Amino acid sequence: MVDRDAVTEAQFKSLRDLLDPRWQGKIVIQDPRGGGAGSYALAGFLLQYGEDFVRWLLSRQNPVVMDNKRQMAEWVIRKRYPIAVGMGTDTLPQFRKEGLAKNIKPVPGDDITGDAVMLINRAPHPHAAKVYVNWLLSRKTQARLAEVAQLNSRRADVKPGNPELALDPKRMRHYLDVSDEEHVEARLKAQQLAKQLLK
Secondary structure, three states: OEEOOOOOOOOOOOHHHHHOHHHOOOEEEEOOOOOOHHHHHHHHHHHHHOHHHHHHHHHHOOOEEEOOHHHHHHHHHOOOOOEEEOOOOOOHHHHHHOOOOOOEEOOOOOOEEOOOOOOOOOOOOHHHHHHHHHHHOOHHHHHHHHHHHOOOOOOOOOOOOOHHHOOOHHHHHHOEEOOOHHHHHHHHHHHHHHHHHOO
């Protein structure tokens, strides 16, 4: 996500621009050493652009690491760190209701996705987990989540909560879903690099 009042489209056209020296010290990233959005973003970068890209981003761009997404959003809004990796859009609706964050936008061409619902193997109450997931993925619940949290459902019968970030059904095979099981190794490698390179 980029604050377009501080960083214009001409200055930052694609995710590759994360390595531009002018953004050194101006990037905040959700802590990628754990399993959150920051590590998913790094896994996407690793798969799309390679290990050198990730190493450069973490070691030469001096990103600020933060686990609190609300704090990340505040920093982007205040232009302290106008570029955020792994912040997501779920932190912005409250600020937008207050008239802020109107020009914080995703980077064009960002085809990295990573939202998923996962069931734990041998969970203490496997039937309860199935009931919960069935409720969570129901049309009514997905519609409410889309409305309240401005999230987008993969359900075709639910209106997007954030049309700006809605996936294009015609381009589904072009998206990189880092939550897919086939990308487990990339997610682990991204976390390993983050632990190694971030102090």
